Amino acid sequence: MRQVFFASRRMAVAVILWGCAAIPGLGEPAHGIAMYGDPALLPDFVALPYVNPDAPKGGRIVLGETGGFDSLNPFSIRGRPPWAQSPLTVETLLGRTADEPFTLYGLLAESVETDPARSFVEFTLRAEARFSDGSPVTVDDVLWSFTALGTEGSPPNPRYSGSWAKIAKSEITGPRSIRFTFNTPDRELPLILGLRPVLKQADWEGRDISASSMRAPIGSGPYVVGDFEAGRFVSFIRVPDWWGRDLPFNRGRHNLDEIRYDFYGDAGVIFEAFKGGAVTSFRETNAARWRDQYDFPAVQSGAVVQSEIPHRRPSGIEGLVMNTRRAPFDDWRVREALILAFNFELINTTLTGGLQPRIRSYFSNSELGMIEGTPAEGRVADLLAPFADDLLPGVIDGYALPVSDGTQANRRHMRAAIALLAEAGWEPGADGRMRNAEGEPFDFEILLTNGASETIAIASIYREALARLGIAARIATVDSAQMKQRSDHYDFDMTTILRQMSLSPGNEQILYWGAQGGKAPGSRNLMGMDVPAAEAMIAAMLAAQTQDEFTAATRALDRILTAGRYVIPFSYATVGRLAHVKELKFPERIPVYGDWPGFQPDVWWYEQ
Incomplete structure (x- = not known):
């Protein structure tokens, strides 16, 4: 109890000091935000440093997953959606780079503003931002998304509700701008809100955002859900006229026309499917198998290559x-x-x-x-x-x-x-x-x-x-x-x-x-x-x-x-091990996180 009281007292002092320092309006709109210091990339950057900005568009990748899925609502704690659905189909206000820990750049938002105390954050949307049905992304959609994700459901999704509880006030400050003022000292909150999914409010009228559903929500991302069969496969199709394709943050990313996930009951079956050509890229987690079992004909002929991807991330x-x-x-x-x-x-x-x-x-x-x-x-x-x-x-x-x-x-x-x-x-x-x-x-x-x-x-x-x-x-x-x-x-x-x-x-x-x-x-x-x-x-x-x-x-x-x-x-891998058909390529420059979300399939491309 003595230690709990100490922690509470210390937090109370921090809140008082934070409140005294929280003077809105001291920040300026910026192209990105870092937890400490400034973003490494200047406002006029043309592409992320670990992409191939001239990568061709087209082709497909087929990936194998164990288990299955029974929902296409990735924002509910009920049901099991395909894990890749949200990052491929739904955009956020800011985008995460795989090369700078704690740094985000504008995506749906053209700018982000906060003060030195991080007592608020204000986002200004890009005028050209669109959902996949062509309708504009509005600040009303942002406000509704954050509110619904943070409050709806019994209980609300803990992934979103904790941060929402730290928001004292939400206000639309202009035709394309929205501000969130905080009630708790948390310097990460501007970044957390920047990574919240933005949904189309009209798409959810009469629907429960906390319920499992096989109807995919409308998003503003580079892909939409294509063909699928619950528990067996799901295909994501690239939006050819995607609104964000020419943003510097996206140049050289999202190059594949189709990203398909096939679901299997066992990792060993996925490996056999890969050897037979049904799966085109396979992530190997066992170093001994990587050394000893990749001598099948496709590897010997050069049709399949083995790539080791270094990284500098924690073991987890x-x-x-x-x-x-x-x-x-x-x-x-x-x-x-x-x-x-x-x-x-x-x-x-x-x-x-x-x-x-x-x-x-x-x-x-x-x-x-x-x-x-x-x-x-x-x-x-x-x-x-x-x-x-x-x-x-x-x-x-x-x-x-x-x-x-x-x-x-x-x-x-x-x-x-x-x-x-x-x-x-x-x-x-x-x-x-x-x-x-x-x-x-x-x-x-x-x-x-x-x-x-x-x-x-x-x-x-x-x-x-x-x-x-x-x-x-x-x-x-x-x-x-x-x-x-x-x-x-x-x-x-x-x-x-x-x-x-x-x-x-x-x-x-x-x-x-x-x-x-x-x-x-x-x-x-x-x-x-x-x-x-x-x-x-x-x-x-x-x-x-x-x-x-x-x-x-x-x-x-x-x-x-x-x-x-x-x-x-258990053990961990000091490198990522990806075997893939030779037509699938990735840039020579590997980001800090290596083979991590944001790498495959995001920056890969298909080339004959």
Whole structure:
């Protein structure tokens, strides 16, 4: 309670100071906005630096996805839409560049204005902006979109409602301009609103924006939904007279006439479809397969090429997440024991030939990541100090994931796991089963998606190790619709998690780790975190005035997350691995984020 009071008092002081500094009108309209400093590209830039501005238009790409879809409303928490639908068909006021973390440039908006305190943001729309049906994009559409996304639904979509709650006033200030004034200190809010989708208000008359639907909304993006069959395929067709095709931000982008996604039940089936020519580009996640299994005829003839795409982004977190809403996963000692029992070195050697490094923390492989196994120092230590009494062991004094000897027995870690379980009240019974004081066995379920063959293989090896501890783990596989339903309502003991981290983390971290999100259905806080220190670090990230302040707050958050022992991490790829037909090309200059949303298919083209 002492630490919570401190955090609240500090926030109150920040609000007062922020309010005193919030004097509207000190900013000037600009072509872009950066979280710190100024955008790298000048107002007269002709194209993004990592595109081919002379790329030809035409051709198609066919991509394979596991699972399926049962909705074409990407703004509802109900149903499962194709993940690419919104970025391909619906535009935002500002556009994200894959080469500058925390920098956006005008898209639907020709300019953005804010003040030094970031107490408001004002956007001015481009006069030429149009929806795919030819109607103009208006400030009324912007205001309706932001309001509907932030308020409609029971509950509203948490992706949008959190930011909407920070808006004190929305006002149309001119024929093409709209201003949002904030009630909370959050320097990222102008950027967040710049990335909100803008929908056509008239298209939604008599329709519920929060409901699942197979009617695709009208957008202003470069593509529209073409042919589709629910759960099997969806095709996106390029709009030939798209209003934004000549903008400098878009020159050299969106070159393919058709982008098609075919859905399969298993990643292995997608690979076979790629080998047979039904899929034209395949993203390989296993380094050993990349090395050993790409000797089929199309590769040997040169019809298919292998491209490695370097990147400088954080590892993110991928692995098995434990639901702390349920016992015994609410005990950090149990979670640490389960991490110790996970023999990563053996699993990595068995499945990937040992070629891929382990994820060491949520922001590892970047300057935002904590320094593993070392005590917090400097500004990081200062940020964590007020919460010291409530933080788990390792957050301040240092935490590192265990490294096994790679043998199947893994004796040292298994002994340590048994000791931790005993501290938490779990002892082996006469039958060898691990039991608590009430005699209840330690049994739990690992929930996985049908077709996730590599994850199922990992879980199977892990299950055998747990059995040697006297713990019975059941592997349950469900289809993608059931997985979404169960994960949205936190109906699992352990399941998979994937959170791709950028070099510009911000408000989305509240959705990932915030306590309120952990209670509301459909949030991304799968582990059920309720840690005031984590929320304070996110607040510090959002209030940071300099890159150094921001980096320190992110490293402090990384320590809380990693030493929280919520996730058993897998490996990550140090490069992107894309195999594709030779006609599909991409620019020589690779952006900072590498093979990331905004790269394929955005800047690719088809050339005979």
